[in-house]
Amino acid sequence: MxxxxxxxxxxxxxxxxxxxxxxxxxxxxxxxxxxxxxxxxxxxxxxxxxxxxxxxxxxxxxxxxxxxxxxxxxxxxxxxxxxxxxxxxxxxxxxxxxxxxxxxxxxxxxxxxxxxxxxxxxxxxxxxxxxxxxxxxxxxxxxxxxxxxxxxxxxxxxxxxREHRFEVHGVPHRWVTWETGRPLLELHSELLEQVAAICRRCCLFMGEPAPAADNYLFVLHLLDEGYGGLEHDASTVLQFGRKALGRPDGLRKLLQLVGHEYLHQWNVRRLRPAELTPIDYHQSVVVPSLWFAEGITSYVDQLLPFAAGLSDEAAALEDLGADFSRYLLTPGRRVQSLRQSSEQAWVKLYKRDASSDDNQISYYLKGALLALVLDLHLRRAGSALFVVVRDLWRRLGRVGRGYREADLIAAFARRSSDLEALLPAWLGSTEDPPFAAYLADMGLELVAEPASHPESGIVCQIDPHQVLVVRKLPRHGPGERSGLELGDELLALDGVRLRQAEDLPPLLRKDRGQRLLLARRGQVMELAFTSSAPAIERWTLRIDPQAPADAEERRRRWLALEPEPARLPDPETVRC
Known part of the structure; x- marks a missing residue:
């Protein structure tokens, strides 16, 4: 070439x-x-x-x-x-x-x-x-x-x-960055040490003394803006933004991305869905278990910085809380099940439009929260998520045998028999798993925070012509009920000029009819508009002040990806 x-x-x-x-x-x-x-x-x-x-x-x-x-x-x-x-x-x-x-x-x-x-x-x-x-x-x-x-x-x-080298359990690793401006490793001289710590924690999660690859290459494209990664057997390519890196949580988010793609050398690349064994490069294939491939990995990557000693409990709870908030504020979770999200990945997840949040849920996001539920459920039984992942790796991944959904259900049921019925139900349902009960085990609660203004049901932004345009209409919201359409130009509300998205919320009057002036396909018109009560703006994961004293230690073990303590047998059941 x-x-x-x-x-x-x-x-x-x-x-x-x-x-x-x-x-x-x-x-x-x-x-x-x-x-x-x-x-x-x-x-x-x-x-x-x-x-x-x-x-x-x-x-x-x-x-x-x-x-x-x-x-x-x-x-x-x-x-x-x-x-x-x-x-x-x-x-x-x-x-x-x-x-x-x-x-x-x-x-x-x-x-x-x-x-x-x-x-x-x-x-x-x-x-x-x-x-x-x-x-x-x-x-x-x-x-x-x-x-x-x-x-x-x-x-x-x-x-x-410039290539930078380091080792993880004796295995050579290389790091290469394409960047403009001041070099990343001058700004964050400790980065490669932290990356190595994340890599070692991934090995520990898998119960392996060394990485799956006998050498590994990291490629980072450090752009002004951007985020993403793609896994390979012995490498990963990452994109990250300098603006994001400059935020207080920026380095932690980069390390989570590193951990996500690095963990994929086991989960996805070698421990692979049977539908991708071998890979057909020329057509889409229905893969019902992408929730495991990506959801499990997305859940673990959130905890890796804490487990590696690179962040604190508050940061871990903040990241998990952000996932819960995104999930609970996505109406599509009531339309598409987690299994359907996996099966329809080819035509849904990567082809988002203005209605996507209303008709689908990401198998990354819901898969990560189901992984959390499974982890906490298994911990009730004295086990943990990593025990199941290790079982699957040793039985199937090491020998290159692909897994099917039945293999996953059986693996979880071996550690907690009731998951044989619960897991298929969670995968096939559009109802939420019982998050609150599992979080309570760890002394946590989800708290809703309402918005400060009535709900308009309109997402708008300035377009290239400096016009305020409707870009999204949440289903069944006030905007949709009032007859708005995507692409409408918003001109004024009750005679007050609208010039930017921030102008709209302060003008809203709950449960009171208002007049919305707009332009649609070149025609100016007026609509009757009625906003609704303030919606939940975000959810926060907080420590419950009423939680029992031992919840703190349980929470620490969970967030650190550590095993549950061995249970002593009941003296009355001991047999000599």
């Missing part, structure tokens, strides 16, 4: 093959593992040619991202492509004068019959650039992937970056 002209955001790639003795068929993946959305990478493909013996062979298109060609002799074949690389995310390709990032699912062609054979990767780079790839490197500078899956699983970061 040639990146030597980064001023032109095109990745030029050549796939070299020995002379085939049959019709040659090949395809470009439609998605990349870990991000469940058909991305149609072929839309970025600008040129595709097949050469043999100095001649271009005629291609036959079999599907939008599939082709075949008839070889004309016994000479080697080259497939040459040019792909646009202007999409800056952890699952797409981006090339400019500062760096290059390649998500190889967007570039690597899967040749029929070659998936399980070794693949060699060569990179041509601008002068002064280095490439960072989580694959074994050969003496000639190329990288070897054991098969097509290993190739697609290897993100490529290239640029004039």
């Amino acid at each position: 040639n990146l030597t002209a980064p001023h032109q955001p095109l990745v030029r790639a050549t796939l070299s093959l020995a002379a085939p003795n049959r019709v040659l068929r090949f395809r470009l993946p439609g998605w990349t593992p870990g991000s469940y959305l058909i991305r149609d990478y072929v839309r970025h493909l600008e040129r595709l040619e097949v050469w043999q013996g100095g001649q271009v062979l005629p291609l036959r298109q079999l599907a939008p991202a599939a082709w075949e060609v008839e070889p004309s002799g016994h000479q080697p074949i080259e497939i040459r492509t040019e792909t646009l690389a202007t999409d800056l995310s952890v699952r797409t390709c981006h090339l400019n004068g500062q760096h290059g990032f390649l998500a190889l699912a967007a570039l690597a062609l899967e040749v029929e019959g070659e998936r399980w054979n070794p693949h060699r990767l060569r990179l041509e780079l601008p002068e002064g650039w280095e490439a960072f790839v989580p694959l074994p490197r050969e003496a000639d500078g190329s990288w070897i992937a054991a098969d097509f899956d290993a190739l697609v699983d290897a993100p490529v970061e290239a640029g004039p970056h």
Whole structure:
């Protein structure tokens, strides 16, 4: 792959093959593992040619991202492509004068019959650039992937970056940052020590003496704004914003993102849903257990900074409380079950619109809160969530056998038999699990905080034309009942001009008819508008002052991801 002209955001790639003795068929993946959305990478493909013996062979298109060609002799074949690389995310390709990032699912062609054979990767780079790839490197500078899956699983970061090295339980780790401005590690000199502490805590959670990978690469894109990550067998690519990093909780949030993706080297990459074993790169697959793959991981990542000794109890409760608040303020939790959220990921979660909060719930978010419930339920039985995860890892993950929902239910039921009935009910229902009862075990309570103004049922913002526009109408809210539509321009309420979103709340009068002036598709009109009582603005997780004295120690063990104390047998039941 040639990146030597980064001023032109095109990745030029050549796939070299020995002379085939049959019709040659090949395809470009439609998605990349870990991000469940058909991305149609072929839309970025600008040129595709097949050469043999100095001649271009005629291609036959079999599907939008599939082709075949008839070889004309016994000479080697080259497939040459040019792909646009202007999409800056952890699952797409981006090339400019500062760096290059390649998500190889967007570039690597899967040749029929070659998936399980070794693949060699060569990179041509601008002068002064280095490439960072989580694959074994050969003496000639190329990288070897054991098969097509290993190739697609290897993100490529290239640029004039500095590499930092550290170890986790004797396993080498590398950290590379693409950034502008003052270097991250000058601002946070202790960051890599903290990252290593998070990594060690992940190993402990899994009950393993070392990471699952025999080397590991972290790539961070430190942008002005942004957040996300994508896991791989021996690496992860992260995006984080400098603005967010500058907030009081910024470093903790970055460490949680690190922990989330690092834990995925076990849960998701090796302990994998059966529906993704093996992976089909060309179509969506229904995966009912994404709540486990992502929800469990999202729950644990919230606790890792505290468990690693890098934050305090107040911060851990603040983060868990923020999750509860987001969940309880999402109406879609009453429409879509957790199992449905997992099954519909391909067409719901990654394709959000103005109605998404009303008709769906994230399997990351609800999955994390169900993981909390499961952890506290298991602790009542003297066990814990990590015990179940370790069981699944040792029985299935280590040997590469995918799990199905029945395997998960059975694993939880082995530690607490009543979960055989409770867990399927929680997965299939749109009712909330009994959060309050489980939180009470830890001396905690959820407290509702109402807004200071009546509820309008309108989410609006200034558009590029400096007009205040309705962007969202929560279902069954005052805005929807009043006949507002998405895209309406809000002009005035009771004759008072509306210029920004903050102008609306102080003008609202609860249960009193008001006149709302607006423009819709070029026509000015007036609507009767009635707001409702102040809605709950947020939920806060607080320590219950009436909690029993021993709740504090139970809470500490739970937040630290520590086991419950061993139970002594009842003397009357002891048998010699």
